[in-house]
Amino acid sequence: xTLDPAVEKRCRESFARQRAMGSIGxxxxxxxxxxxxxxxxxxxxxxxxxxxxxxxxxxxxxxxACGFAALSLMPExxxxxxxxxxxxxxxxxxxERFVAVGRVVRPGKKLMVCLGEVFAEEGGRRKQxxxxxxxxMVMDTSTGLKD
Amino acid sequence: xTLDPAVEKRCRESFARQRAMGSIGxxxxxxxxxxxxxxxxxxxxxxxxxxxxxxxxxxxxxxxACGFAALSLMPExxxxxxxxxxxxxxxxxxxERFVAVGRVVRPGKKLMVCLGEVFAEEGGRRKQxxxxxxxxMVMDTSTGLKD
Amino acid sequence: xTLDPAVEKRCRESFARQRAMGSIGxxxxxxxxxxxxxxxxxxxxxxxxxxxxxxxxxxxxxxxACGFAALSLMPExxxxxxxxxxxxxxxxxxxERFVAVGRVVRPGKKLMVCLGEVFAEEGGRRKQxxxxxxxxMVMDTSTGLKD
Amino acid sequence: xTLDPAVEKRCRESFARQRAMGSIGxxxxxxxxxxxxxxxxxxxxxxxxxxxxxxxxxxxxxxxACGFAALSLMPExxxxxxxxxxxxxxxxxxxERFVAVGRVVRPGKKLMVCLGEVFAEEGGRRKQxxxxxxxxMVMDTSTGLKD
Numbered sequence: 001x002t003l004d005p006a007v008e009k010r011c012r013e014s015f016a017r018q019r020a021m022g023s024i025g026x027x028x029x030x031x032x033x034x035x036x037x038x039x040x041x042x043x044x045x046x047x048x049x050x051x052x053x054x055x056x057x058x059x060x061x062x063x064x065a066c067g068f069a070a071l072s073l074m075p076e077x078x079x080x081x082x083x084x085x086x087x088x089x090x091x092x093x094x095x096e097r098f099v100a101v102g103r104v105v106r107p108g109k110k111l112m113v114c115l116g117e118v119f120a121e122e123g124g125r126r127k128q129x130x131x132x133x134x135x136x137m138v139m140d141t142s143t144g145l146k147d
Numbered sequence: 148x149t150l151d152p153a154v155e156k157r158c159r160e161s162f163a164r165q166r167a168m169g170s171i172g173x174x175x176x177x178x179x180x181x182x183x184x185x186x187x188x189x190x191x192x193x194x195x196x197x198x199x200x201x202x203x204x205x206x207x208x209x210x211x212a213c214g215f216a217a218l219s220l221m222p223e224x225x226x227x228x229x230x231x232x233x234x235x236x237x238x239x240x241x242x243e244r245f246v247a248v249g250r251v252v253r254p255g256k257k258l259m260v261c262l263g264e265v266f267a268e269e270g271g272r273r274k275q276x277x278x279x280x281x282x283x284m285v286m287d288t289s290t291g292l293k294d
Numbered sequence: 295x296t297l298d299p300a301v302e303k304r305c306r307e308s309f310a311r312q313r314a315m316g317s318i319g320x321x322x323x324x325x326x327x328x329x330x331x332x333x334x335x336x337x338x339x340x341x342x343x344x345x346x347x348x349x350x351x352x353x354x355x356x357x358x359a360c361g362f363a364a365l366s367l368m369p370e371x372x373x374x375x376x377x378x379x380x381x382x383x384x385x386x387x388x389x390e391r392f393v394a395v396g397r398v399v400r401p402g403k404k405l406m407v408c409l410g411e412v413f414a415e416e417g418g419r420r421k422q423x424x425x426x427x428x429x430x431m432v433m434d435t436s437t438g439l440k441d
Numbered sequence: 442x443t444l445d446p447a448v449e450k451r452c453r454e455s456f457a458r459q460r461a462m463g464s465i466g467x468x469x470x471x472x473x474x475x476x477x478x479x480x481x482x483x484x485x486x487x488x489x490x491x492x493x494x495x496x497x498x499x500x501x502x503x504x505x506a507c508g509f510a511a512l513s514l515m516p517e518x519x520x521x522x523x524x525x526x527x528x529x530x531x532x533x534x535x536x537e538r539f540v541a542v543g544r545v546v547r548p549g550k551k552l553m554v555c556l557g558e559v560f561a562e563e564g565g566r567r568k569q570x571x572x573x574x575x576x577x578m579v580m581d582t583s584t585g586l587k588d
Contacts, residue, residue: 020201023170023192045170048211050292054167055229056210060203064195082202083405084429086233086380086527088554088574090547105572106531110404111377111431113529113572131546131554133529133574135378135429137405145197230552231576233380233527235407235427237400252425253384257551258524258578260382260425278399278407280382280427282525282576284552314495317464317486339464342505344586348461349523350504354497358489376496380527439491 003033003072010076011036011068014147021064024057028068034104036068041097053093058100062087062116062132065102070112070136071147073104078138079145083111085134093129095120102134112136150180150219157223158183158215161294168211171204175215181251183215188244200240205247209234209263209279212249217259217283218294220251225285226292230258232281240276242267249281259283297327297366304370305330305362308441315358318351322362328398330362335391347387352394352412356381356426359396360408364430365441367401372432373439377405379428387423389414396428406430444474444513451517452477452509455588462505465498469509475545477509482538494534496571499541503528503557503573506543511553511577512588514545519579520586524552526575534570536561543575553577 011031015021021038024046029037038061048054063085071080099119106113116132139145158178162168168185171193176184185208195201210232218227246266253260263279286292305325309315315332318340323331332355342348357379365374393413400407410426433439452472456462462479465487470478479502489495504526512521540560547554557573580586 014196017196018201019192019194020204045166047166049161049164049294050226050228054165054207054210055232056203056207057167059206059210060201063201063203063206079197081197081239082236084233084235084378084407084427085202086231086574088231088547088576089229090549090554092228105569106529108531113378113531115572128546131556131574133378133527133572135529147196231525231554231574233427235400235429237402237407252422253382255384260384260525262425275399278409278427280380280425280525282382308490311490312495313486313488314498339460341460343455343458343588344520344522348459348501348504349526350497350501351461353500353504354495357497357500358495373491375491375533376530378527378529379496380525382525383523386522441490 003031007072011071014071015068020060024060026061031068031072034069034073034107036065036102038065038100039097042095053098055089058093058118058130059087061098061100062118062130063134065100066114066116066132066134067136069102069104069114073107074138077141079147081137081139083135083137085132087130087132089130091127091129093120095122097121110138150178154219158218161218162215167207171207173208178215178219181216181220181254183212183249185212185247186244189242200245202236205240205265205277206234208245208247209265209277210281212247213261213263213279213281214283216249216251216261220254221285224288226294228284228286230282230284232279234277234279236277238274238276240267242269244268257285297325301366305365308365309362314354318354320355325362325366328363328367328401330359330396332359332394333391336389347392349383352387352424353381355392355394356410356412356424357428359394360410360426360428361430363396363398363408364406367398368432371435373441375431375433377429377431379426381424381426383424385421385423387414389416391415404432444472448513452512456509461501465501467502472509472513475510475514475548477506477543479506479541480538483536494539496530499534499559499571500528502539502541503559503571504575506541507555507557507573507575508577510543510545510555514548515579518582520588522578522580524576524578526573528571528573530571532568532570534561536563538562551579
């Protein structure tokens with residue numbers, strides 16, 4: 001589905017305000033209606049004790065991809081907040097680059113349920129390393145939040 | 148329960164090799180038999196678009212606290228790997244300091260199930276902001292991993 | 295905490311309308327403010343292929359205990375609906391009797407987060423066999439639902 | 442992928458020993474390599490207080506579909522045991538008939554990660570009502586379990 005350029009702009013600006021994304025070197029690769037792709041190169045400062053990227057960093061990518069997939073379908077005056085997610089770590093996060101794809105599975109008015117997949121890329125090959133399901137709450141502006 | 152000093156030393160050394168923990172400013176506050184506490188001060192570079200600490204960073208703290216709680220009960224030649232976790236975000240992560248407490252609920256031989264709680268501290272008050280359940284796999288040394 | 299008798303009555307009447315609970319032989323043991331206990335004797339028609347009670351039946355108990363724990367804290371004109379839960383199965387469900395305890399961890403206005411624990415009882419001993427976290431949505435009467 | 446008829450026979454026999462599946466009126470619709478479909482007609486004795494099928498019953502279907510999807514890829518002397526699952530309930534479970542589809546996403550030697558989807562059918566239309574992720578442990582025969 002094509003996305004209204006204003007919605008894409010809004011998602012990219014909201015992403016730019018996520019300082020945590022800049023800190024891990026992540027960037028938005030694409031945003032569509034109900035879908036978002038986020039990429040991040042490997043960096044040694046993101047690793048756990050065995051040299052793989054920390055599961056929490058992988059979660060950040062997947063959670064953010066799901067959050068923007070959800071935001072792309074929300075009314076202009078709504079903000080998005082993750083209420084819960086679950087991640088299955090399928091393989092250790094080793095690779096040159098990581099890509100998280102978030103998709104809205106159920107675009108509810110109050111809650112959106114998303115599916116996130118994270119892939120590791122190395123030497124031109126891509127392998128799925130994580131699977132997430134997440135709930136995103138649609139917050140109205142009366143909460144003081146804005147996206 | 149008191150913990151063998153050798154086990155505590157092993158957990159703290161493994162933590163020190165987690166570069167991601169250093170990157171977010173986290174440190175081990177305590178390790179006991181089946182329990183671990185990790186602390187982290189607020190930092191603006193860890194925030195999402197609304198100025199709260201990113202849910203993925205909160206997950207990193209809880210996942211790591213659970214991982215070391217599990218490692219503290221594992222045989223000396225075993226390594227720990229998270230296979231899955233789920234986190235419910237109870238309140239936005241705002242505060243001066245964040246503390247994650249991980250506890251082993253079921254110390255199995257192959258899988259350990261842990262409960263993680265994350266608290267935000269501000270002005271001397273402490274509020275729970277997240278609840279995690281996690282599965283930690285006991286990896287034997289034949290995998291090449293070591294903790 | 296003591297519970298208003300009218301609230302307890304409401305929870306017990308709502309439970310009585312859950313035909314699935316009757317079908318598996320479950321009954322409410324207690325309801326308090328934000329907590330509910332549900333019991334069920336073993337029955338061979340609830341088993342999976344190894345003779346243990348099916349994980350889905352254990353989930354039914356825990357989900358229902360969490361749901362009524364949440365309902366006990368909701369306004370009189372609200373209905374409760376589970377939006378998601380996760381269960382870790384700690385040990386096979388064998389025993390004479392099973393007890394699920396649900397507790398509200400975070401009593402939000404729109405979402406309540408609950409922790410559920412299921413125990414197997416055999417020969418006077420009690421063992422925890424499952425751990426659940428669940429999100430319960432507070433539905434208002436405009437949805438047509440009523441509890 | 443086509444499935445060895447011996448593997449299909451083994452899955453169907455194991456299913457037939459699941460008395461809980463008979464109790465809710467469920468049956469195997471198909472088993473393939475790493476995929477399984479289970480169907481169940483609506484029945485009033487499976488409902489919760491609002492007249493929808495209980496979330497725990499929907500979980501039973503999805504968990505079982507995931508379990509047999511996993512079993513279809515396991516060695517002949519292995520048994521399957523669910524260690525955890527998480528389910529997002531996308532819409533109330535109302536319909537004439539329910540179908541759960543389980544698929545193996547990651548066929549590990551010790552753990553298999555599965556994705557489960559549940560659909561409600563009514564008047565010839567099909568709507569997804571639930572999304573599950575689950576971990577299935579590969580149990581060897583030394584545990585005394587057999588499938």
